[in-house]
Amino acid sequence: MKNTLRHILLAVLIAFVAVGLMACSSDEGEQGENNSETSENNQQEADSSSENEGSFPVTITDDSGEEVTIEEEPEKIISVIPSATEIVFGLGLGDKVVGVTDNDNYPEEVKEIESVGAFELNFEKIVSLEPDLVVADVNNGEAIQQMRDQGVKVLVLGAQTLEETYEDILTVGKATGTTTKAEEIVASMKKDVEEVENVVEDIPEEERKTVWLEIGEELFTAGSGTFLNEMVEKAGGINIMADQDGWPQISEEEVIEKNPDVIFVTYANYVENAVDKVKKRETWQDITAIQEGEVHALNSDITERTGPRITQGLKMIAEILYPEKFNQ
DSSP, rough: OOOHHHHHHHHHHHHHHHHHEEEEEEEEHHOOOOOHHHHHHHHHHHHHHHHTEEEEEEEOOTTSSOEEEEEEEESSSSEHHHHHHHHHHHHHHHEEEEEEOOOOSSOOOOOGBBBBBBBSSHHHHHHOOOOOOEEEEGGGHHHHHHHHTTOOOOOEEEEOHHHHHHHHHHHHHHTTTTTHHHHHHHHHHHHHHHHHHHHHTOGGGGGSOOOEEBBTTTBOOOOOOOOHHHHHHTTTTTTTTTTBBBSSSHHHHHHHHOSEEEETTTTTTTTTTHHHHHHHGGGGTTHHHHTTTEEEEOOOHHSOOOSTTHHHHHHHHHHHOHHHHHHO
16 A cells, blocks of 8 residues: 555656656747747847948938938038038048038048038039038028028038937938947947046035036027036036026126136137136126136037037036046
8 A cells, every 4th residue: 555655656746847847848948949039030130230221212300300311322421510520520421521611620631621611601612512412500591491492412410419419420320321330429429428427426416516608708608408508417517597598698797696616618719818808807706716716718619519529528527617526
């Protein structure tokens, strides 16, 4: 009887083990199939991405709201605003640029490229260069439609924030068959931002420095919704005019009343002795920034051009605001 019971228990145990092994084998088989399927899907996506790099035609809705179709990879490009020029060169397309403006100064190679005007564009010159693509900005205003009326293919950018700057770089990448390079640039820029934010994140609100951004001697400044305001905030500062929208003109009394800790002058590389002029304003002598010598020039070519170098501008602002945290 005991032997019979022992045999029955042993048979049951063997059955359980067998079922368990079958289940494991089945799970491993399914998992293997899933892993294989996932790997295959990833490879297909990678292959698809590789195939899409430089695939034409492409249709893009630009920042003017226009749907732009580019039939073939552009071989002759004109840029009519410095920020767009920096994007195009950043994507490695400098050898395709046949026209820029008098306002372009970066990189050095632009000085050897034919000019198509300055604030006023020479449409006859643009047409004569037979560009496959003109990269412009919403700030080019009526000139955009004038170029389009003459049959010129125009891609319009218009970033006002860092996120929009990333999008514009990716847009130009898509339009020129340089998507991979555009993604690399954006990833590098995002890394710059993350590094700055990590350094300043532990600064208490009450210890964050207040900032006056002066972008014109007539007391124009940057308010909310602008990349300059965003950069000051990401650098750990507080823009005293963040309650204003866009690019307003402010009264002298408002600046004095808000008493900023730091003053940034963004036009100093175009106006002689700009910082000294601000420091010597008679009515500003009680402002903390003036008393403590915290009036600084910003390179507007870096901080006000929505292109690949703008995150260098962010680092510049952060290092001036909190040198003890960055210059170690």
